[in-house]
Amino acid sequence: MQSTTNYLWLISDLLGQGATANVYRGRHKSNTRHKVLVMEYCPCGSLYTVLEESSNAYGLPEDEFLIVLQDVVAGMNHLREYGIVHRDIKPGNIMRVIGEDGRSIYKLTDFGAARELEDDEQFVSLYGTEEYLHPDMYERAVLRKDHQKKYGATVDLWSIGVTFYHAATGSLPFRPFEGPRRNKEVMYKIITEKPSGTISGQQKFENGKIEWSTEMPVSCSLSKGLQSLLTPVLANILEADQEKCWGFDQFFAETSDILHRTVVYVFSLQQATLHHVYIHEYNTATLFQELLSRRTSIPPHNQELLYEGRRLVLDSNRQAKSFPRTSRDNPIMLVSRESVTTVGLIFEDLGNIGRLVTIKTPSLFSLFAPTSPCFHWSSELMKEDYSEIMHKKSENLYVWLLQISSSLEPIERTTQDIKSKFLPGGLLTDTWTQQVGTHPEDRNVEKIKVLLDAITAIYQQFKKDKAERRLPYNEEQIHKFDKQKLVLHASKARSLFTEECAMKYRLFISKSEEWMRKVHLVRKQLLTLSGQLISIEKDVTMLMEKVIKRSANPRLPFRMKKLKEEMEGVVKELAENNHFLERFGTLTLDGGLRNVDRI
Numbered sequence: 001m002q003s004t005t006n007y008l009w010l011i012s013d014l015l016g017q018g019a020t021a022n023v024y025r026g027r028h029k030s031n032t033r034h035k036v037l038v039m040e041y042c043p044c045g046s047l048y049t050v051l052e053e054s055s056n057a058y059g060l061p062e063d064e065f066l067i068v069l070q071d072v073v074a075g076m077n078h079l080r081e082y083g084i085v086h087r088d089i090k091p092g093n094i095m096r097v098i099g100e101d102g103r104s105i106y107k108l109t110d111f112g113a114a115r116e117l118e119d120d121e122q123f124v125s126l127y128g129t130e131e132y133l134h135p136d137m138y139e140r141a142v143l144r145k146d147h148q149k150k151y152g153a154t155v156d157l158w159s160i161g162v163t164f165y166h167a168a169t170g171s172l173p174f175r176p177f178e179g180p181r182r183n184k185e186v187m188y189k190i191i192t193e194k195p196s197g198t199i200s201g202q203q204k205f206e207n208g209k210i211e212w213s214t215e216m217p218v219s220c221s222l223s224k225g226l227q228s229l230l231t232p233v234l235a236n237i238l239e240a241d242q243e244k245c246w247g248f249d250q251f252f253a254e255t256s257d258i259l260h261r262t263v264v265y266v267f268s269l270q271q272a273t274l275h276h277v278y279i280h281e282y283n284t285a286t287l288f289q290e291l292l293s294r295r296t297s298i299p300p301h302n303q304e305l306l307y308e309g310r311r312l313v314l315d316s317n318r319q320a321k322s323f324p325r326t327s328r329d330n331p332i333m334l335v336s337r338e339s340v341t342t343v344g345l346i347f348e349d350l351g352n353i354g355r356l357v358t359i360k361t362p363s364l365f366s367l368f369a370p371t372s373p374c375f376h377w378s379s380e381l382m383k384e385d386y387s388e389i390m391h392k393k394s395e396n397l398y399v400w401l402l403q404i405s406s407s408l409e410p411i412e413r414t415t416q417d418i419k420s421k422f423l424p425g426g427l428l429t430d431t432w433t434q435q436v437g438t439h440p441e442d443r444n445v446e447k448i449k450v451l452l453d454a455i456t457a458i459y460q461q462f463k464k465d466k467a468e469r470r471l472p473y474n475e476e477q478i479h480k481f482d483k484q485k486l487v488l489h490a491s492k493a494r495s496l497f498t499e500e501c502a503m504k505y506r507l508f509i510s511k512s513e514e515w516m517r518k519v520h521l522v523r524k525q526l527l528t529l530s531g532q533l534i535s536i537e538k539d540v541t542m543l544m545e546k547v548i549k550r551s552a553n554p555r556l557p558f559r560m561k562k563l564k565e566e567m568e569g570v571v572k573e574l575a576e577n578n579h580f581l582e583r584f585g586t587l588t589l590d591g592g593l594r595n596v597d598r599i
Contacts, residue, residue: 042095223276437508
């Protein structure tokens, strides 16, 4: 135990460690009876420490980010209800605790710079952290330039925008070459000259141009569905001109709109892409399919939906709250009736070995789980379509095909050709999905996780070594040895990812494109077959009309008898040629598709 004149503390009771000092849990020896502001102790660190974890180098997972969004917005809403401006919002002042259900809870802290301020009031004092400061405050606080500007409550919105961008991407939105602390003039240039609508600006080279962006980076962990809702919010609160910047009322309205939406997970088979469709529970299937069209460029009339192996038909006025329950592991499958371009999982070129610590390898493997069974489901649905067309059209036709039996010959050839494609070894067998791509038994995810855990352990040890001014000789040797192991582990992880995982993934995508081209070919054959049967049905109708008109003819009994004999011969021939229709059910694999859900 250590003590001073006024305080005492345990050395083992360390709360935190900074660059110049340690922080201990201390106790005052006497009571001054002064009022103090006390918050609960948050043992899980801050949002900043969460973002410092290697797994979050490209931003928080979507579920965790939504918790941050919800909690920070709720905290700010509470402050505004009482007319308080925080003035130092940043990840380091957003503490984290774990709730009883195991979910994170984020809480705004450090109100040392807070004060009462209504929406129409202003202040002139300076507080905050420079990376998160509003441009007007940055000019005076960091560059030491005097001006007569006053600041309103909306300066908190700028800090919130930078914080949300940091949480979503793992990096700051405005980055001069060498960083904001070393290049303050360029930092000020970036945040003051930012074009309206942009959400980030980066200078990649010394004296280089500033590259602006209106979108999140490719490496962002958030889905495109959430990005499309979040980006307009960031663009309108990261606005230097306080006249153009949103007010808190609009900010709360837009973020509340995001948080009150439900997510429908949809996997586009041909594009090999998982989409998160954010929609209100009261929205209809018509709007859902329009939103899906925006994400996939597949128009609603070309969208075919599958769920748990069955065709999913959504009535246009059905509300989203009654849609099937979906998840990342059990999404609705989207198959386009026309060919579309494959998108796949987009990931950055690894380049720097050091970035391997943050590779999100499970995202790559997660695509194989929903993709493989969907090919089988598509094949089974094609069989159902085929059977439905054949039975529906043949039921009332073949009895009356005496005069047009020759028209059945091309149909017979087409049906036999389609039938052969479903047989083992045929064009549409899906056995290739078991041979191509990465499978759980390869244990590549586990292998890379072992390497990443080892890299993370070395990284944590390096952080401890950095806090020491000088390492003892033995520790120095261990440090050097760990450097060698770090390079070795990173090289192995990179090799496993690029030469094993990514290569198999690209081969899987190539095979799926080839298979889907064959599916579209068979689909066109089925459409042609359906058209031929409709044409024959019209011919039969005309034939029957002729028979009815001639019903008064006295020779009708003789002609009808002759017609009956000829008809029986044709029916016998057709029965032999179309025997495969009776046996077609045997082609359906166990566990295949049988029913159609109408929702």
